[in-house]
Amino acid sequence: MKKILIITPHYPPSNLAAVHRSRLFAQHLPAFGWEPIILTVHEDFYEEELDWNLHKLLPAGQRIEKVRAYPVTRPRLIGDIGLRAFFQLRKKALALVQKEKIAFVYIPIPSFYVSLIGPYLQRKTGVRYGIDYIDPWVHVFPGSDRVFSRHWFSTKLAKWLEPKAVKSASLITGVAEGYYKGVLDRNPHLQRCVTGAMPYGGEAADHSGLKQLQLKPYLFEANSKLQFVYAGAMLPKAYGPLEEIFKAIAAHRDLFEQVAFHFIGTGKTPNDPQGYNIKALAEHYGLWQTVVFEYPKRIPYLDVLIHLEAADAVFILGSTEPHYTPSKTYQGVLSKKPILAVLHSASTAVAVLEQSRAGVVLAFDGAAAVSAISHGFVEQFTRFQLFRNAFKPEEVDQQTFAQYSAKEVTRTLASLLDKAMA
Known part of the structure; x- marks a missing residue:
């Protein structure tokens, strides 16, 4: 050694x-x-x-x-x-x-x-x-x-x-x-x-250890809404794509009436429960506390995993830079939830998600194509709903993620x- x-x-x-x-x-x-x-x-x-x-x-x-x-x-x-x-x-x-x-x-x-x-x-x-x-x-x-x-x-x-x-x-x-x-x-x-x-x-043993600790979700409860979880800090260049997504949701409110997006740990600093980064944008489009919910303070890692498992789906948001890697999607796969992702088309995570049948991806060509997200998001969300209805975790190609x-x-x-x- x-x-x-x-x-x-x-x-x-x-x-x-x-x-x-x-x-x-x-x-x-x-x-x-x-x-x-x-x-x-x-x-x-x-x-x-x-x-x-x-x-x-x-x-x-x-x-x-x-x-x-x-x-x-x-x-x-x-x-x-x-x-x-x-x-x-x-x-x-x-x-x-x-x-x-x-x-x-x-x-x-x-x-x-x-x-x-x-x-x-x-x-x-x-x-x-x-x-x-x-x-x-x-x-x-x-x-x-x-x-x-x-x-x-x-x-x-x-x-x-x-x-x-x-x-x-x-x-x-x-x-x-x-x-x-x-x-x-x-x-x-x-x-x-x-x-x-x-x-x-990604570490599968982390998920299996949750049962022994008997942790329970506490940020939201199961209800009739389709509940997405985005967990982790906001990427500095992700706010443009996020605004286009909110713009699309606001323009099609009837489609998203029974949908909730929970943003966990997205605050300005790890310990500030009032350090909102997304709230103002959600308020601007009239989505705050109806479709969009933010919990700025970082919560413990295993608590994040519990909320991923309590959700109906995982939401992944990249940025205008192509550095988003497939490993970040692996937590969603390990939580056995379908994934809806918005990513730079050059991100290697795009092909991995689609080839593994783990989720649906809206890909865009960087900063110059951000405005196209608002037009494509509704179409991809509709596609995701059909995908989710047929989703079976055991059919996800785990081998695709083995290297991650x-x-x-x-x-x-x-x-x-x-x-x-x-």
Whole structure:
């Protein structure tokens, strides 16, 4: 067994979505010859609510090392836990590499600043390291063009720090190739290092564990309406397609009178129950609390799965970018619900959904074709109703999704790690 140190400031019982990346990698890496050691921050220093049910899903005996962090000040000057625990993580990581004969250090980002520990360890010990892009680091946010604004500073800092972090990396990975392609373009020397894309993997065992915990849905109750669930954060460039969908629903109210779309965990911040992102748009089209319902606060992962299973169908919304991956549809398949999706036509999820008979897709050709969504949505929704009436979960081609299981995704990571070590 080769030892791999995974530095991830958030880990269960944190309820942040990114923890599943490290959790599922660590769960399956031993099957491919890698023994994980998790280096994280103690949960006492997390700002988000804790999810101890998620903690119960961790493998027995998994080695987890925890450090302290500087507390959040009031007023809140520094919230990023990667900054608050940077020196503690760096010190502990160095000690582990020197003592444990660590073969590789793997750093999922964000927190982006933690990636700077990689080159530090490489200089001190010669250990190889890799960075996994769960989100792009150098990113132009709305408002980044306003000089001296918060987003302007963030973009400038990212452009300055990222080259330092990746300078001596042996491996660059990401949820999709588009997440790290810009890194390779900005740092031509990285063409020599190993790269690879791995989507989030679905874990069937997470669904089977729900019965043991006896959890119940609490955001909505079963009724005569056709209830859709969209679970997860809103993609920054998904609001245009969403508005076209609301426009279509508002123009055909009679067709959607017995339909409810529940948006769960779509708020501006994880813990704010009033941080609505969709409410104003729904109100504008007169759909709020009749067809459209939003629960902004992020709820625990297993609670999300319970609500997916309580729903009649799963709603998936991509954006004007083609990065939406089939793995994100896998939760809908595992919940045994039919899927209605609106996706960029270049997304690989389009073909997978249709070929597997898991759902119905409205595909559009990027930002230039957003306006066409309002015309096509009603037609695809009508098609979906017919599809749902004949839907049988056992007839979904599970083999189509095999490559998106957490174990197969981890197999890809292990292969990349072996190449990076060669």
